[in-house]
Amino acid sequence: MSVDTSQLVELSADEVVTHSYVRDVNLASGGVLALVTLDNDRDHRRPSTLGPATLIEFSSTMDVLRGRAAAGEIQAIGVTGKPYFLAAGADLSKVGQIPSRDAGKQMAMLGHDALGKLHDAGVPTFVFINGLALGGGMEIALNADYRTVDATAPALAFPEVFLGIIPGWGGAWLLPNLIGIENALKVIVENPLKNNRTLKAKEAFDLGIADAIFGSASFLEESLAWADKVVHGAVRVTRPNVPGKIERAVKWDAAIGIARKTLQSRIGTVAKSPYAALDLLAGAKRASREEGFAAEDEALADLVSGDQFRASIYAFDLVQKRAKHPAGAPSPTSRGRSRKSASSAQDSWRRSSRCCSSASSRCRSSSPTSIRRASTRASPASARPSTSCRPRVASAATSRTD
Amino acid sequence: MAERTEVVFVDGVRTPFGRAGEKGMYWQTRADDLVVKAMKGLLDRNPGLDPAEIDDVAIAATTQTGDQGLTLGRTTALLAGLPRSVPGYAIDRMCAGAMTSVTTVAGAIAFGAYDFALAGGVEHMGRHPMGFDADPNPRFLTERLVSAEALNMGNTAERIHDRFPQLTKERSDRYALRSQQKLAAAYDGEHIQPDLVSVAVKTDAGWGLADRDEAPRPETTLEGLSTLRTPFRPHGRVTAGNSSGLNDGATVSLIASEQAAVRAGLTPKMRLVSFAFMGVEPEIMGIGPVPSTEKALRKAGLTIDDIGLFELNEAFAVQVLSLLDHFGIDDDDPRVNPWGGAIAVGHPLASSGVRLMIQLARQFELHPEVRYGLTAMCVGLGQGGSVIWENPHFDGKATR
Numbered sequence: 145m146s147v148d149t150s151q152l153v154e155l156s157a158d159e160v161v162t163h164s165y166v167r168d169v170n171l172a173s174g175g176v177l178a179l180v181t182l183d184n185d186r187d188h189r190r191p192s193t194l195g196p197a198t199l200i201e202f203s204s205t206m207d208v209l210r211g212r213a214a215a216g217e218i219q220a221i222g223v224t225g226k227p228y229f230l231a232a233g234a235d236l237s238k239v240g241q242i243p244s245r246d247a248g249k250q251m252a253m254l255g256h257d258a259l260g261k262l263h264d265a266g267v268p269t270f271v272f273i274n275g276l277a278l279g280g281g282m283e284i285a286l287n288a289d290y291r292t293v294d295a296t297a298p299a300l301a302f303p304e305v306f307l308g309i310i311p312g313w314g315g316a317w318l319l320p321n322l323i324g325i326e327n328a329l330k331v332i333v334e335n336p337l338k339n340n341r342t343l344k345a346k347e348a349f350d351l352g353i354a355d356a357i358f359g360s361a362s363f364l365e366e367s368l369a370w371a372d373k374v375v376h377g378a379v380r381v382t383r384p385n386v387p388g389k390i391e392r393a394v395k396w397d398a399a400i401g402i403a404r405k406t407l408q409s410r411i412g413t414v415a416k417s418p419y420a421a422l423d424l425l426a427g428a429k430r431a432s433r434e435e436g437f438a439a440e441d442e443a444l445a446d447l448v449s450g451d452q453f454r455a456s457i458y459a460f461d462l463v464q465k466r467a468k469h470p471a472g473a474p475s476p477t478s479r480g481r482s483r484k485s486a487s488s489a490q491d492s493w494r495r496s497s498r499c500c501s502s503a504s505s506r507c508r509s510s511s512p513t514s515i516r517r518a519s520t521r522a523s524p525a526s527a528r529p530s531t532s533c534r535p536r537v538a539s540a541a542t543s544r545t546d
Numbered sequence: 547m548a549e550r551t552e553v554v555f556v557d558g559v560r561t562p563f564g565r566a567g568e569k570g571m572y573w574q575t576r577a578d579d580l581v582v583k584a585m586k587g588l589l590d591r592n593p594g595l596d597p598a599e600i601d602d603v604a605i606a607a608t609t610q611t612g613d614q615g616l617t618l619g620r621t622t623a624l625l626a627g628l629p630r631s632v633p634g635y636a637i638d639r640m641c642a643g644a645m646t647s648v649t650t651v652a653g654a655i656a657f658g659a660y661d662f663a664l665a666g667g668v669e670h671m672g673r674h675p676m677g678f679d680a681d682p683n684p685r686f687l688t689e690r691l692v693s694a695e696a697l698n699m700g701n702t703a704e705r706i707h708d709r710f711p712q713l714t715k716e717r718s719d720r721y722a723l724r725s726q727q728k729l730a731a732a733y734d735g736e737h738i739q740p741d742l743v744s745v746a747v748k749t750d751a752g753w754g755l756a757d758r759d760e761a762p763r764p765e766t767t768l769e770g771l772s773t774l775r776t777p778f779r780p781h782g783r784v785t786a787g788n789s790s791g792l793n794d795g796a797t798v799s800l801i802a803s804e805q806a807a808v809r810a811g812l813t814p815k816m817r818l819v820s821f822a823f824m825g826v827e828p829e830i831m832g833i834g835p836v837p838s839t840e841k842a843l844r845k846a847g848l849t850i851d852d853i854g855l856f857e858l859n860e861a862f863a864v865q866v867l868s869l870l871d872h873f874g875i876d877d878d879d880p881r882v883n884p885w886g887g888a889i890a891v892g893h894p895l896a897s898s899g900v901r902l903m904i905q906l907a908r909q910f911e912l913h914p915e916v917r918y919g920l921t922a923m924c925v926g927l928g929q930g931g932s933v934i935w936e937n938p939h940f941d942g943k944a945t946r
Contacts, residue, residue: 165752172744172757181752224753361626362586364746364753 147257151247152196155238159195160184162231164205168218171372175219177270178209179368182284183226191232192225194280196251198235199258206261213266220375221265223284224272224364233279233303240457242448249445255280255313256437262287263433268375272367273297273345273354279304283313285353286322290374290381292367293354299342300353306336308417308456312444316424317436323352323385325399325425333403333421337411352385392429400426416452551803553652554814555935556595558666558799558904559588559743563892564760566672566792571756574748576613577670580796581605581622585664587743588798589626594811595800597627601660603634604651605798606643606667606896609674610636618668638896641861642823642923642931643667644797645899649821649933651801656818661806666798667896675792676895676926692927696828699926700778700789703862706832707783710868715783718863719771721877722788722889725860729886730764737885741904761791761892788863793892797900815907816935819918820846826928832865834930835922836872842920842932853881853934854916855909857902859923860887869922884909899923899931910937 162184169177182202184192194202212218225231234255242248262269262284271285273293277300285291293300302311302319310316311332320328331351335341349357358366373379387396400422407418420443428436447453561580564572572580589597605618619634639646644667651663677697686692695701707713732738744757766787776782800812807814822841826834835858843849850873858866860883870877885905888898902921910919917940922932 165750167749167752167754169755170757179753179755183752185750227748359627361582362746365583365744365755368744368746368755 147250147253149196149200149250149254151244151250152254155241155247156196159197159235159238160186160190160193161201162192162194162198164202166205166209169222169368171219171375172369173372173376173378175372175375176217177220177222177368177371177375178212178218180205180209180221180223181226182223182231188228191229191276192281193232193235194255195235195238196254199254203254203258203261206258206265210261210265218267220268220270220371221262222270222272222368222371223262223288224274224367225281228275228298229281230271230273230275230277230297231281231284232276233281236307236457236460239309239448240454245445245449248448249441251448252312252441252444255283256441259284259287259313260437263289268371270367270371270374272364273300273348274363276300278302278342279311279315280313282353283311283315283318286318287314290371291354292356292358292363292370293345293349294360294363295345295357296360297345297348300345300348301335301340301342302332303336303340303342305333305417305421306340307460308415308450308453309447310417310421310424310440310443312440312448314437314440316421316440316443317428317431317433319353320425320428321387322383324387324391325396325429327351327385328425328428329399329403332425333407333418337418352383355381355383396429397426416450417447420447549658550656551658551805553655553818554802554804554807554938555648555816555818555903555907556800556802556807556812556814557588557592558797558900558907559584559591559741560797560897560901560904561745561795562742562756562759563793563795563894564672564756565892566670566675566794568672570672570794571747571749571754571760572670572745572794573672574750575745575794577607577668577673577794577796578613578618578622578625580670580745580794581618581666581668581798582625583745584666584743584796584798585622585626585628588664588800589628592800592812595662596810598629598631599806599810600628600632600662600664602651602654603628603632603664604637604647604666605634605664606637606639606647606899607674608638608640608643608669608676608895609678609680610638611679612673614668614670614674619664623664637667639823639929639931640926641859641893641895642899642925642929643669643896644799645902645921645923645931645933646823648799648801648900648903649823649931652818652821655801655803658803660803662800662802662810664798665801666796666900667898668796669894669896670794671792671894672794692828696831696927698778699831699861700784702829702831703784703789703864704779704782705830706862706864706868709830710871713864713867713871715772715788717867717877718783718788719768719785721863721867722771723766723768724878725863725883725886725889726762726764726766727886728884729762729890732885733758733762737908738891741908759891761793762886762890784862784864788889790859790861790888790893793894795892795894795897797897797904799900799903814938816903816910816919817938819848819934819936821931821933823925823929823931826930828926828928831926831928832862832924833868833872834924834928835865835869835932836930838930839869839873839920839922839932842934846918846934848918848934850875852918853920854937855884855906855913855919856882857906857909857919857921858883858887859893859898859902860889861893861924863889865924903933903935906935910935911939913937914939914941915943916940
């Protein structure tokens with residue numbers, strides 16, 4: 145591990161680790177793809193999240209695979225998730241506890257280091273977005289060379305700005321350089337501020353976030369067959385939305401300028417994260433990958449250890465966690481849940497509260513832009529345990545497996 | 547008035563067959579999903595077929611509960627993304643399920659009711675052991691209609707050994723060994739792989755891809771076979787080595803009227819000549835294919851000498867040998883199961899019938915000198931099923 149993680153180790157003591165399982169898959173036209181499955185070994189009620197221990201395991205897994213690639217043992221690397229989820233992003237319970245700016249920076253650098261190993265791996269790398277991908281989940285995909293997406297993936301999004309931080313594991317630099325500045329502004333700044341709007345799979349594909357889209361009936365099989373064709377040159381990937389010279393020279397700064405003015409008129413200038421995101425997106429025009437990632441490290445370190453993010457997570461917990469699971473209420477285990485998942489009331493409360501997928505809900509009250517209002521008077525929406533605040537994604541997953 | 551037509555086997559595919567049970571590759575994969583993968587694989591490689599033109603979907607399973615319940619033909623068609631206008635149903639004739647799917651839709655096509663139909667079968671024996679949860683009528687026992695032993699397929703195979711003393715354990719073992727060797731050679735010759743549809747499989751160690759059969763044991767030796775225990779009877783003759791195993795897998799085929807297939811630009815691989823099912827004593831269900839084959843030959847106006855290729859389901863080696871002996875065919879006859887059989891590849895009950903057809907179709911292509919081929923199998927509770935096919939590649943120069 146090339147990154148200092150000393151301050152994160154304590155945080156990850158009780159982390160629900162998302163493991164990186166590896167199995168080799170034979171490609172039809174010869175060669176081997178090492179397929180990494182991200183799986184926290186829990187059922188669909190606990191989406192895979194990315195905490196420090198998860199990233200460290202992913203990083204060392206990638207080290208092994210890069211070694212095998214160099215030795216000529218494998219011809220491609222693929223990453224996918226457990227059923228219904230690629231990854232629901234950073235483990236909010238961990239990110240919310242980051243004690244200092246130093247620890248925040250370590251978290252940012254750890255993410256960059258781990259996910260960045262999907263870049264320049266020596267063989268083509270693929271991420272098969274088989275389901276929900278939020279924040280860090282999206283950044284796993286963006287760090288790879290190629291992406292496919294399941295047409296039924298319920299949500300793809302960067303909820304960071306909604307929570308008071310920025311996409312800090314490569315997203316703020318990679319996305320505009322993949323899909324253009326205007327699209328990136330929409331996904332990273334505009335959508336989170338529109339009640340945390342998310343993208344459907346088809347929208348993500350149309351924006352150029354994914355290179356191919358397949359139905360869910362045989363998503364992984366078709367993705368592997370497609371990857372085979374890319375590896376062997378039978379398919380050439382074209383990306384019409386990658387910004388060209390003109391876009392960089394003319395459109396880029398203008399788009400940032402318009403976005404900044406719009407932001408100022410709509411939400412004022414107190415909330416920091418949208419402006420930090422704007423600065424990163426503006427810098428992504430010229431910055432190299434390394435410079436872009438370094439800028440993200442600094443910005444994330446500032447925000448994740450700051451007051452606004454703390455307040456945002458507090459508000460988020462109030463309207464998500466407390467509304468769904470009031471403190472002291474009887475455990476849902478008494479309603480006949482399966483043995484496997486049933487445990488103590490406290491355990492189940494903690495498990496569900498850590499789930500970052502709630503960030504995908506269109507909850508109206510805990511946006512960082514409304515932190516000020518929420519702190520001075522109880523917002524009506526936040527006081528009501530509203531059904532509209534239920535995590536849409538989790539409930540969709542439930543109904544699919546019923 | 548509907549037009550009577552010839553019936554053709556246009557194409558067929560299958561999933562790789564897995565070993566049943568917790569260690570098998572499909573333990574965490576649903577049975578209906580296996581059918582869906584095969585169905586999609588079949589449609590993908592026949593783009594000329596407009597899915598909306600499929601008149602029916604018949605999918606067989608022996609134990610139609612859980613993920614094999616709920617009218618498989620309809621559920622899998624919906625799950626595979628076929629238009630909602632395409633109907634479907636489920637079929638059960640135990641081991642001959644997929645074969646019965648084919649003959650049933652063939653009847654509808656011949657009558658002129660259908661142009662295209664999908665026919666196949668599935669068995670996830672890991673999740674649904676044979677006869678699990680079945681409730682046989684007590685009259686079977688009280689009135690001695692069927693001996694209790696006949697419900698255990700291994701016992702019925704032992705009884706064939708009893709009835710035909712010339713069918714020795716040595717012959718069974720030797721036949722089983724050849725089956726393993728022939729399948730291994732067929733894999734080396736790339737004869738099996740083209741008709742397999744890979745299946746992504748979830749395991750505790752992450753996603754993997756099933757792209758070949760799990761059951762074959764090419765390292766089998768005669769010595770090894772002779773030392774296996776005989777689980778059905780002390781000093782018996784039936785072992786795990788000379789029987790098919792417990793397996794998971796699915797098959798799907800496209801059956802059509804000849805005119806409709808040609809109109810859609812599809813090239814039929816086999817033409818249906820005749821088929822027959824017959825009942826026999828349940829206690830020796832393995833000889834079922836003998837009378838059913840005789841009947842199918844009679845209906846076709848053919849004799850056994852007209853058959854140039856045999857695809858016989860190897861539920862038990864002794865059961866295949868009983869058919870070969872009856873018709874005076876040598877144990878090592880090259881026309882019989884040239885690529886091995888269920889002893890090596892596995893026998894996911896209700897899916898196997900279409901596997902026989904898939905392999906016969908490919909052999910027809912390689913053997914234009916052969917005009918007729920037979921697919922046949924035995925069925926639990928004493929039945930046999932036989933289907934005779936004609937080779938569209940036949941060049942007319944045959945001696946047979």
